[in-house]
Amino acid sequence: MEAAKPLPSYLVQRFHGWKATSYAENHAWFRRLSTEGQHPRAMVISCCDSRVHVTSIFGADTGEFFIHRNIANLVPPYEPDGDHHGTSAAVEFAVTSLKVAHVIVMGHSSCGGVKGCLEMCSGRAPALEEKTSFVGRWMDILRPGYEKVKDLPEDRISKALEHQAVLTSLENLMTFPFVREAVENDELTLHGLWHEIGKGGLEAYDPKAGGFVEL
Template sequence: MQDAKPLPQYLVQRFHGWKATSYAENHAWFKRLASEGQHPRAMIISCCDSRVHVTSIFGADTGEFFIHRNIANLVPPYEPDGDHHGTSATVEYAVTALKVAHVIVMGHSSCGGVKGCLDMCSGRAPALEEKSSFVGRWMDILRPGYEKVKDLPEDKVSKALEHQAVLTSLENLMTFPFVREAVENEELTLHGLWHEIGKGSIEVFDPKLGRFEEI
């Protein structure tokens, strides 16, 4: 592969810093993880956004979370059609092989993917409507959520659609037979979160109240 380049030097330096500190201080734990395999307690589905750092937010140790990231933290509905489904494969592995106890979907404020969906669905982003747009076709998953919030006041639509990205994913998770079975057997719980980046706060969806509440 002639197009690959050496790692930037600043990343090399950071690696050596990690190896000399975090790894050196916990090398027995890393060797245990390598020999015994991973046994994460929870799967977290979050956005690719570089500002969302779930391990820092929850103070997670190496090996504690099974993390999947994609644009706008979306889970597609169950579609065993033989095509490539990275998110669906990750969910399947987490639930059926790793036997995680929790699946957490976490959205966030100022989500670029959700804004793209809002612009696309309201006719302001024709490029995303093209069949060749990977982002646009991915954000089609959120179109049903857009229909639920499109008539809200303009200053409330973005946050409402970010919430819908979480709820849509939770609803779609329950279309996976192995997820539904694990939930019904009380072997798995699903959780919906929304992170306000600027405030550093977390809102959790309360199904009894039908809304997100700050914790």
């Protein structure tokens, strides 16, 4: 595989720094994780965005979260069609094998994927309409959410669609039979969050309030 190259030196240096500090100070814990396997309490579905750092936000330790990241923190509907479904596979493993108690979907401000969906659905991004666009076809998952917020004022629509990305994912999670069964049996709870990057804020979806409320 000639395309693969050696790791950049700054990353090698950071690895050795981690090995000499964090690992060295907690080597017994890492060995326990290795021999006993993982037992995370929660699965977090968040965006690929490099500005969203779930473990830092919640101060999570190694082994505490089962994390899946994708463009715009989306979960597709349940579709057992034999095609590749990375997100669906992660959800299945977390719920049926790891038996997590919580699935958390966390969106965020200034989401590039949501911005792309907004531009695509409003006819301003023809490249994303092409069948060959992986991003465009992935963002099709959020089209129903766009329809719910498309008539809002321009200064409100982006955040509203970011909220819809979370809600759409929560709704789609409930189309998975094993998720619905676990929820109905009180073995699993679903949670929706939205992170404001610049202000360090966090909002949670509250069905009683009918929207997101600041924590």
